[in-house]
Amino acid sequence: MTLPKLHVAVLMGGWSNERPVSLMSGEGVARALEERGHRVTRIDMDRDVAARLTDANPDVVFNALHGVPGEDGTVQGMLDLMGIPYTHSGLATSVIAIDKELTKQALVPHGIPMPGGRIVKSEELYESDPLSRPYVLKPVNEGSSVGVAIVTEASNCGNPIRRDAEGPWREFDELLAEPYVRGHELTTAVIAGPDGPRALTVTELVPKSGFYDFDAKYTDGMTEHVCPAQIPDNISELCKSYAVQAHRVLGCRGTSRSDFRWDDELGEAGLFLLETNTQPGMTPLSLVPEQAKYCGMDYGDLVEAIIADALAYGEGAGQDRKGAG
Structure with missing residues (x-):
């Protein structure tokens, strides 16, 4: 799909623990859109966000927020009420996916293994x-x-x-x-498209010390990304299958990223999905852009594909609203 020139509001920042990451994601997205000729309004999330969005009157919002309230359904509900198309998952999906216990209740009955607890x-x-x-x-x-x-x-x-x-x-x-599941830290990105969601590849994350915590994720040089992961083909295919299934069951849109632990001593029985992230990072160290690049999609293509999915969904939602009225 070739995008027309759009006015995109990039929503970023906010006040969650992940504010610095969101600002990096949002700036990367904004620059990529400007390089492709789109008009961009950067909005650092605050309590006046609805008024600022009304003033901006964008064609679509790229939701680059991470954590609460940008990823838990709060912002999604606001944008639904305002009738503005937006990227990534909607209200109900966001509410479930950010809650690890609700995610288990949704996914485990569908045969996706997750740790107990x-x-x-x-x-x-x-x-x-x-x-x-x-x-x-x-x-x-x-x-x-x-x-x-x-x-x-x-x-x-x-x-x-x-x-x-x-x-x-x-x-x-x-x-x-x-x-605690010993072994390998694996992750798989999924991107939506006109033919349905598809998994990109599997990356293994190898922290230089400790485990893959917040600092290891976002500090350059602290974690080695092995992309694609050097794991058996059956484990790689299982990761991709579970990631697509989680994306579908949860009702994700745009992109998602599912994180796994794999105990190699147990084979396929040692693979567990930990969580599905509905708004993966878009920073220079982020995993979705890295996997997209491996699959032949550059950063700008990825951003435009996410927006195209939002617009396609927004057209249907707009028709539903008109019909309901």
Whole structure:
């Protein structure tokens, strides 16, 4: 699809923990659009965002926000009410996908394996471990590995966890506790198109030290991206199959990225989907642009493809609104 010249509002920034990443994503998108002759209005998300969007009156919004409220359905609902087409997933999908427990409830019945676990009150952690060590603690509705901790027998947080120990238990009232899956960190991007969603490839993420946390994701040189991952073909195909299935079941639009852990000692039974990100990063270190490039799609093509999908969906949604009126 060849895009006409458009007025695109790039929505970025905001006030979540992922604000710096969103600003980098948004600026990259804005520059790519300007290079292709589109008119761009950059909007750093604040409480007056609806008024600023009304003043700008764009043809479409590129939603480059990460975290709350740009990725949890709040902004999506606002844009739906305003009747402005926007990129990436809609309200219901965003509400489910940002919540790791709701995501499990949606995907596991469809045969997509995910680690077990349960929601725990942070206060409980000071009394006893919720699972056998090693286990993972993570916020229920944050992305980009924000607040993730791996609790092992050798952890310096104590056993049980001390109240003065640094960790997500000091920042969040509730956390998701999951068994730790040893092995490989894998990720697969999916992009929507006129013929349906397709998986790009599989990347293995190899942190230079520690694990693939927020800093490792967004600090140049801290993580090696092996693209495509040097893993058996059956595991690669399974990652791509699960990623496309998750995209479909959750109702994702535009792009999504599914993250996996794979225990190579267990073969296919050792592959677990951890989460599906409905608004993957678009920074120079981001995985979706990297995988798209490997598949022959440059950054500008990727941005325009995401917008084309938003416009195609927006036309149908607009017809639905007119019919309802």
